[in-house]
Amino acid sequence: MVHTIAGTKIAQFPKETGAKGEFIRQESIFRNWVTASGESGYLAELDRYHLYVSLACPWAHRTVIFRKLKKLEGVISLSVVDPIRDHRGWRFTGSEGEFPDEINGFSLLSEAYLKSDPSFDGRVTVAVLWDKKTQRIVNNESSEIIRMLNAEFNAFTESTINYYPVELREEIDEINAFVYTNINNGVYRTGFATTQAAYEKAFTALFATLDNLEERLSGQSYLLGNQITEADWRLFTTLVRFDAVYYSHFKCNQKRLVDYLHLWRYTRNLYQVPGVADTVNMEHIKRHYYGTHASLNPTGIVPKGPEIDFTIR
Secondary structure (H helix, E strand, O other): OOEEEOOEEEOOOHHHEOOOOOEOOOOOOOEOOOEOOOOOOOEOOOOOEEEEEOOOOHHHHHHHHHHHHOOOOOOOEEEEOOOOOEOOEOEOOOOOOOOOOOOOOOOEOHHHHHHHOOOOOOOOOOOEEEEOOOOEEEEOOHHHHHHHHHHOOHHHOOOOOOOOOHHHHHHHHHHHHHHHHHHHOHHHHHHOOOOHHHHHHHHHHHHHHHHHHHHHOOOOOEOOEOOOOHHHHHHHHHHHHHHHHHHHHOOOOOOOHHHOHHHHHHHHHHHOOOOOHHHOOHHHHHHHHHHHOOOOOOOOOOOOOOOOOOOOO
């Protein structure tokens, strides 16, 4: 959290704040892969793996979408953490509570991290892909987890859709990097900045990129034409939270998503893909952001609005 001591600002995440007040996200440290062949050491198997997610978090939301669209609910089990993250990190509320961990009985997600690496001292993040067999974290990098879900479990699902086709990979990777830097992470760089200069730099890059994508989508349905790819789902999880959270809470207030003709239409179209609406929990989203960042919202009051209808055509 950010506090003020004798006029000095202390960042929400001190280890992830640079000398100029800029937010510098930590790197994910568990980077093993589950593969269909098992050559990675982690074989894709039925009911071997478990996802720990927050429905509030855009990074974890990606994995929930891919699990849904690839019809892997019966293949990979899932636990949802409490949307309110306190000083101990993401937490479960016990077997009788609303957010239990029915796999390991952990009270805190940090227990999974420490069981996997007793020396871990970073920030505990979601999503986490857990291996029930070896009792350790396989991967905590959502961009890699979604690629595993996309391709490595095809033997266990009837869904043959491929969101990362070979012929588009170079273009997908290029736009992913652009969107990650300026939008996915850009809203955080704006919201968690502790100096005016750092805030304005991130703010300017964010809206320049949104304007760029608005123009791009003026002549096509999705980021790479008329086909939905991984790049679209990575952008979607930020856009669906934009007006409810980032516009006000993170001071990303030059424009709302609904002020963009094509980005707004694009987000609604993705929301209306069968199954996707089920993965969007606006109550968790607002409870987490407004209830967790005390320095940005000291009262902890969760706003009732805005009213956003993603179902309109």
